[in-house]
Amino acid sequence: MTARTPADGSPHGVASVDGVAGRSSGREIPEATVARLPIYLRALTSLGERGIGTCSSEDLAAATGVNSAKLRKDLSYLGSYGTRGVGYDVDYLRYQIAREIGVTHDWPVVIVGIGNLGHALANYSGFRSRGFRVVALLDAAPERHREAVAGLEVRPFDDLEEIVAAETVAIGVIATPAVAAQDVTDRMVASGISSILNFAPTVLSVPDGVDVRKVDLSIELQILAYHEQRKAVPDIDDNPEQEVIA
Amino acid sequence: MTARTPADGSPHGVASVDGVAGRSSGREIPEATVARLPIYLRALTSLGERGIGTCSSEDLAAATGVNSAKLRKDLSYLGSYGTRGVGYDVDYLRYQIAREIGVTHDWPVVIVGIGNLGHALANYSGFRSRGFRVVALLDAAPERHREAVAGLEVRPFDDLEEIVAAETVAIGVIATPAVAAQDVTDRMVASGISSILNFAPTVLSVPDGVDVRKVDLSIELQILAYHEQRKAVPDIDDNPEQEVIA
DNA sequence: CTCGTTTTGTTCTTCTGTTCACAAACTCCT
DNA sequence: AGGAGTTTGTGAACAGAAGAACAAAACGAG
Ligand SMILES: NC(=O)c1ccc[n+]([C@@H]2O[C@H](COP(=O)([O-])OP(=O)(O)OC[C@H]3O[C@@H](n4cnc5c(N)ncnc54)[C@H](O)[C@@H]3O)[C@@H](O)[C@H]2O)c1
Ligand SMILES: NC(=O)c1ccc[n+]([C@@H]2O[C@H](COP(=O)([O-])OP(=O)(O)OC[C@H]3O[C@@H](n4cnc5c(N)ncnc54)[C@H](O)[C@@H]3O)[C@@H](O)[C@H]2O)c1
Numbered sequence: 001m002t003a004r005t006p007a008d009g010s011p012h013g014v015a016s017v018d019g020v021a022g023r024s025s026g027r028e029i030p031e032a033t034v035a036r037l038p039i040y041l042r043a044l045t046s047l048g049e050r051g052i053g054t055c056s057s058e059d060l061a062a063a064t065g066v067n068s069a070k071l072r073k074d075l076s077y078l079g080s081y082g083t084r085g086v087g088y089d090v091d092y093l094r095y096q097i098a099r100e101i102g103v104t105h106d107w108p109v110v111i112v113g114i115g116n117l118g119h120a121l122a123n124y125s126g127f128r129s130r131g132f133r134v135v136a137l138l139d140a141a142p143e144r145h146r147e148a149v150a151g152l153e154v155r156p157f158d159d160l161e162e163i164v165a166a167e168t169v170a171i172g173v174i175a176t177p178a179v180a181a182q183d184v185t186d187r188m189v190a191s192g193i194s195s196i197l198n199f200a201p202t203v204l205s206v207p208d209g210v211d212v213r214k215v216d217l218s219i220e221l222q223i224l225a226y227h228e229q230r231k232a233v234p235d236i237d238d239n240p241e242q243e244v245i246a
Numbered sequence: 247m248t249a250r251t252p253a254d255g256s257p258h259g260v261a262s263v264d265g266v267a268g269r270s271s272g273r274e275i276p277e278a279t280v281a282r283l284p285i286y287l288r289a290l291t292s293l294g295e296r297g298i299g300t301c302s303s304e305d306l307a308a309a310t311g312v313n314s315a316k317l318r319k320d321l322s323y324l325g326s327y328g329t330r331g332v333g334y335d336v337d338y339l340r341y342q343i344a345r346e347i348g349v350t351h352d353w354p355v356v357i358v359g360i361g362n363l364g365h366a367l368a369n370y371s372g373f374r375s376r377g378f379r380v381v382a383l384l385d386a387a388p389e390r391h392r393e394a395v396a397g398l399e400v401r402p403f404d405d406l407e408e409i410v411a412a413e414t415v416a417i418g419v420i421a422t423p424a425v426a427a428q429d430v431t432d433r434m435v436a437s438g439i440s441s442i443l444n445f446a447p448t449v450l451s452v453p454d455g456v457d458v459r460k461v462d463l464s465i466e467l468q469i470l471a472y473h474e475q476r477k478a479v480p481d482i483d484d485n486p487e488q489e490v491i492a
Numbered sequence: 493c494t495c496g497t498t499t500t501g502t503t504c505t506t507c508t509g510t511t512c513a514c515a516a517a518c519t520c521c522t
Numbered sequence: 523a524g525g526a527g528t529t530t531g532t533g534a535a536c537a538g539a540a541g542a543a544c545a546a547a548a549c550g551a552g
Binding site: 034039043063065103107119201209219227229231 | 280281283284285287288309311346348349353355362363365366369370373377416417441442443447455457459461463464465466467469470471472473474475477478
Binding site: 030031032033067069070073083084085086 | 538539540541542543546547548549550
């Protein structure tokens with residue numbers, strides 16, 4: 001039996017109740033907080049590069065566009081890493097967040113589907129600089145295999161199992177057409193991958209214990225369109241010519 | 247004064263309380279629901295293409311990976327478009343959702359920053375097929391202007407105002423490096439764009455009334471990494487070699 | 493050492509979103 | 523026509539997240 005990941009946020013099926021007063025490892029970080037930690041991490045890196053050694057929750061909130069109370073609460077899930085009256089040590093906090101997220105070491109990643117989007121991803125330097133190492137580019141089409149993209153050769157999709165085993169890859173990225181995505185997913189899961197980032201506009205079925213996150217451009221645009229329509233037409237139904245300035 | 251959009255979901259600053267029992271236009275669709283409507287829309291299109299004329303909330307829930315009660319409640323915000331004992335008419339519901347989102351007509355879109363990612367976006371057919379028409383590709387670098395990408399020429403960024411005015415563009419996509427993103431945003435907003443999809447890993451400041459949504463690959467991967475680390479090491483802190491099967 | 497200032501960590505309240513459960517509404521069959 | 527079987531739409535309970543507010547802790551000035 002397969003468990004579909006919910007369409008929205010929560011990728012996990014973990015029971016969030018631990019009746020034992022959760023002391024052992026102590027941490028039960030809410031999903032919403034987890035989603036913001038990378039934002040703080042990036043802001044702290046930026047502050048650090050600008051030579052700033054200490055910052056208050058207010059500073060960091062301003063840099064990330066987050067409410068400062070929310071930010072402090074988020075950070076409090078990791079521990080007490082601030083100093084009252086002073087703020088947070090930028091480098092120390094950055095390290096603590098990185099450790100919590102698990103990006104103190106590199107994660108090997110495979111990308112499947114080296115078309116338009118796959119090329120862009122392969123060339124994306126932000127991957128590497130944030131703790132992710134692309135170890136292989138895979139594509140089913142033989143004519144792709146002659147190419148080298150971003151210093152890596154494009155390899156046959158059938159090499160997947162071998163590569164995953166050799167590099168203990170846990171994270172896979174899918175940039176194939178939607179029709180192929182479920183097949184690719186099944187092969188990934190069978191080979192041992194347990195986290196998938198999916199760019200294909202389709203719902204993936206995965207067994208329990210496998211996380212899927214999807215990035216869907218059209219959905220983002222449609223959400224914008226919804227709000228845009230609302231702005232333009234406050235009352236009438238289907239007449240988007242009229243521009244109303246509030 | 248600028249209002250930062252919250253890091254997470256809600257792009258709007260709308261007051262959600264309307265003490266007057268909200269009858270006039272009747273609709274006050276929750277943000278979480280809005281984010282799912284495009285998913286339903288896609289599933290319905292797919293069902294329609296397969297010749298399926300009617301579907302129950304259970305069917306649609308299975309196709310989209312959403313809880314069926316949640317789905318029914320989502321749809322109930324749009325109106326009563328189902329028939330008890332029968333289900334929903336696929337085409338009719340699809341149209342109603344499309345109308346609610348505002349994709350019964352095309353939205354003109356400009357893409358700024360035609361590098362790796364911009365190329366992929368320009369070539370993406372899913373744009374057009376889902377109600378978004380790319381009217382211009384803009385880039386600051388003169389050497390890009392010789393190119394034609396996906397049947398459109400790459401034009402100088404300074405043409406922005408002219409194009410936005412001529413086509414009444416409301417939606418802009420930013421695929422420039424992070425350092426340029428705020429400048430591009432300011433120009434977009436000044437020219438009349440009021441919805442922005444941002445691929446650059448940076449927080450944008452925009453005035454009230456402008457929506458920003460961001461797509462951030464690294465954040466998605468880091469969220470996956472967090473859960474992955476959790477799976478691998480249930481108790482110890484920093485030793486990701488050990489693989490534990492629950 | 494004491495006071496005033498700053499800023500964290502946390503509690504409490506409010507809001508938003510999810511899930512359950514069931515009456516109402518519909519179809520089909522006899 | 524009536525009853526059995528479906529499936530919607532929604533009220534109510536529950537869960538999770540956000541924001542306001544403040545006590546406790548640190549620091550620096552005097
Ligand atoms: N291009 C974009 O900007 C963009 C944006 C959002 C979403 N997407 C989605 O991303 C996916 C890829 O888009 P694209 O524009 O790069 O498409 P594309 O057609 O250019 O590339 C797809 C690649 O996948 C390969 N492929 C097909 N079946 C495969 C399989 N079974 N195993 C391995 N590889 C396989 C093809 O050979 C091709 O190289 C699509 O699902 C698309 O909807 C693309
Ligand atoms: N490539 C990816 O897969 C990927 C993934 C996630 C995020 N991103 C982000 O998307 C952005 C673009 O990535 P990329 O790989 O395409 O970068 P890129 O360097 O290939 O392309 C950037 C383009 O923007 C243009 N540009 C620079 N400044 C500009 C300005 N002020 N006005 C207009 N155009 C300008 C450049 O001329 C260049 O063509 C970056 O912020 C990157 O972090 C990229």
